[in-house]
Every structure is written in C-alpha cells, then in structure tokens.
Amino acid sequence: MSEIIQTKNLSFRYDTELIFYRLNLSVKTGEWVTVIGPNGSGKTTLLKLLTGLLYNDSEIVIDGIRLKKNNLKTIRKKIGVIFDNVDNQFVTETVKSEIAFTMENLQYKRKEINHRIEKIARQLKIEHLLDQDPHHLSGGEKQKVALASILALKPKIILLDESFSMLDVNERKEILDILKQIQKEEDLTILNITHNLEEAYWGERLIVLYNRSILIDGPTLDVFAHDKLLNRAGLEIPFMVDLSMKLKLYGLIDRIILDMDELVDALWK
C-alpha cells in the first residue's frame, strides 16, 4: 500500500501559540485512521492544513502531490470532508438534487449523475429519501445525505471532522457500519477526527495528538492499552475497552473483546 497522506516535520502556529511542532503523519491508501486528542490539541487545525484551508510552507503530500497554493483545486478533488452540523450545507430542496448539486456544477453528464446517485443511494440505503427535503430529515439521515453528496464525487480520501458527534448511539453505529462497508468496497482512505474514543472501534489505527505532536500511534487496541497515558492526556477510555482490559488483566478473559454480548458469552460459556 502506498502512502496517500504525508506530513513531514509539520509545524504550525496561530500568532504566538504553537499548535504543531515537527509532526510527521503518514497514512496508507485504504487505511481507516482515527485521530483523537483533548480540546486544543490541534485536531481541526490538522484537517484545515490537509485541505489547504490553512497554509504554511511545511511539507504536506496528498496522493503523491505536494500541497501548494496553486494546486489546491487538484488536491481538494481527492478529498471529501464531512462536518458535524451539515444542516448549513444543504442548498437544494430534495435529497436527489442535493447529491447532484456539485456534480452539476462540475458539468458531469446527466446520465453519469443519475447513475452515481442511484449507486450511492443504494449503498447508503437512502433510496426512499431521494424526493424528500433534506432539512426535514433526522440527524442520522442528514449525515447520510451529506456523505452521499461527497461519495458521489468519488474522492480518494474522506476526512470526518466530529461528523457524528450530534447523532445518538444507534444512528452513529449505523452510519459508521455503512461507511466501513463502502470503505472496503471502494478502497477509500478515512481519517476520522473525533473526541469520541468509541469511534476508534471502526478504524484499525489510532493516533493520539497531544502537546503539539503525536503522543501515540499504533493499532487501535494497542493504543487503548496505554490507558493511564490516555487519561493523563485528558481522554476517557470507552467503557467496553476499560472493562475488557481489566477483565483480561485479572485473567478472566484471554483477549480484548469490545462487543458486550460476546464478552458475556466469553465470561460465562
């Protein structure tokens, strides 16, 4: 797998406040990486730097192209971003026209637009919503429409910026499960920037930002094992991780189990 996102010695400051100092990040094509960190650790700043919304001379390479002011358009075609409050982004009156909106602006052919809408609606299970007003949908449905609008443009990378923080537990699980399926089918690279450690279950790799740099970077379960370090960095270990790790420590189970039914089965066979 080749590297699709790379930062080399990335340093960035807002006026006098240093946000990153020599941050080296490398993400491979098709990886799902969760980026977590306490308030003020630079999570959203990182997203803005990767999309060129903030810019300095540090080296950022996206899909083999060094990000520069004069190639932002090319870079941004490769990246789709989903924010938390998508309500403000909806500009049309039906879900179908909402998904079509950017494709129409980019002058895609009508046949291609219809084909992409059909496919993405099927993948996200929103065929029944296509004629509805996006503003009148539930929180989970709105996020699916926002995701559909992005996926229809076939980006190589999806950046999630606290995208599912306003959803309830069930809505969040449903949309993350669907996205996981699409990620595998399309070989998408996903960088999920969140404060909710439970969302890390869906990714194979977890990066913790702290104190202007990367504190820990590794397979999700390995990073969870650094519970004291995570707490010191202001992060709360999800209940199932905490419970499972402690039960393993006491020898009551032999591996970390994050599914509650499976854990109960493992304890009382």
Added chain:
Amino acid sequence: MEIKFEQVNYTYNLRTPLAKKVLNDISLIIPANKINGIVGPVGSGKTTMMELINGLIFPTRGIVTVGDYTIKKSIKGKQLNKLRFDVGIVFQFPEEQFFNITVKEEIIFALQHYQYHLKEIDDRINKALQMVGLNETFLDRNPFNLSGGEKRKVAIASILVFNPKVIILDEPTVGLDYNSKKKLIQLIKKLRKNYHKTIIICTHDVDMLYQIADNIIVINKGNIIIDGPKEEVFSKEELLKANGVGLPKILTFVNKARNNKGINLVNCTDIKDLIKDVYRNV
C-alpha cells in the same frame, strides 16, 4: 427548593400558523436538595421545562411553582429578579458567552448590574470561587485563556455569586475532556452535599447521571414518561428504549449477564465494583 409542575402545557408561537405544542399536561415534583437528571431525545421538551423553571417563559396552561414562586405572566420586576437569583441556569457551552477580559469582571458583571455594594461583591466572589475550587489568582486571568474545565467553572461561579437555591445545568459535560469532566462531576456532588443546592441536569449522558443523580425524569414528545429514583427508572429498559433513552453501559452489562446467562450481578455505578462482582461470579 421544591419545584412542582401541575398539568402544564406550553405552546410556542401560540395563536399563529407556526404554533407548536411542546409540553402536554405534564405534572411532576422535582424534589429539593437532590441531583435530578432530565433525559429525552432532541426536541422532547427538556429545554422548555428548564426555561419555565427560570421564568424565561410562562406556561400556556397549568401551574409551575418553584418554592414559593408561581411562574406566571404577572410575575414581574423585583419578584422576577428574585426568582432568577434563586434559580441559576448554566447553559450549554456557557464559556461562549464570555465577553470580559478578566475572570473577576466576568463573574461580577451581573452583580454590578444589580447594584450590589463593593464589599458584598468581594465576599460573594470569594465564596463562589471557593465553591468551584478556583483560587484568587484566577481573578486577574483572561477567561479566554483558561482550559475547557476552568472556563466551565468560571461560568458556574458567575451563577453561584447570586447564591441560587436551584442550579440548572444544560449538558454540563459536553465538550470537556476526561479530567475536566471528572472535576466537574465532583463539583456538582459537592454543591448538593455541602451547599444543599437543588440540582437539575439536562443531558444525554446517562452514564454520568447513573453515577451522580438521585432522581431521573424521562420526557418524550412533551410527555413525562417516567420519573423517580434512578434505580427504579433505569430498571425499565424497554420503556426507556421505546422513548429514545439508552441505559447506562454498566447497567446494560449487568442486564445482559442476568438475561442471557442467569448471572445476578449487583447493580453498581463503579467499574471496579463491577469487576469484583464478575470475579466472584465466574
């Protein structure tokens, strides 16, 4: 200070085409000197209840009483001010409302507005700071440069200077990191135990409520679904689920052990106690 709702209705934009009924004949008592949690899905009526208690809005029909106050349109002037001294609301993300350049100015802003004497202002500030666990060195600091948890404490202190008997907190832990959240939970417990405040917390965080609340009120589509001691409310798993409220995770685990395997674990709020009990039962 006890709060009573008697057959309370509330309709926004009454007598207009945009009229929307958000509370339907709700009746309940929120007991004094307890930590009371209000839970329910988005749009269930939680915020409307909160605003009625503080006299920001008045019932369309029915009676809301807060201690000796009756919340109605005729409550005005000094009486309304008195009510708002006795009932403090800390809104979601209260730090976003800061606009002074020192913590002291931020805290005393409202006191000055009500023309308190300087000596009394100082006494009240010191007491409020002590309650939230901040020392005097914070007074000259810029509130915008504090950590998330410290900002939240300053926001609570600016309510506590009025020495309210009731404190309403809207999503108090949202956006706080692990350590700040832990400290805020300790503060809420302290306000109830040491200062005998009546606390009302509107939140989606049922795990936090299970740790600290005495009573839980579940509201959905403007109706009170159930209210009572937390143990009783959280024992109604199906009812809660049907109304968009999840169980605390620790309780979900205890229920699964009982329902799937016939193992009776003790209902506990601390993960360490849960593990000890699992150890005994494996």
